Amino acid sequence: MKSSLKIQSTPSTKSTIFRLALLGGFVFGSLYVFLLAFEALAKAF
Helix, strand or coil: CHHHHHHHHHHHHHHHHHHHHHHHHHHHHHHHHHHHHHHHHHHHC
16 A cells, blocks of 8 residues: 555656756746846847
8 A cells, every 4th residue: 555655656746846847947048038138138229
């Protein structure tokens, strides 16, 4: 009983960590692109 519960909980934990990493990477990437665009606009004006 305990072993089956452990097997079920492990993939969900991995997927949660993967989702958090993906979300963090997306936020960081969009922020980085925004900063690059802002810097380009600052140089243009």
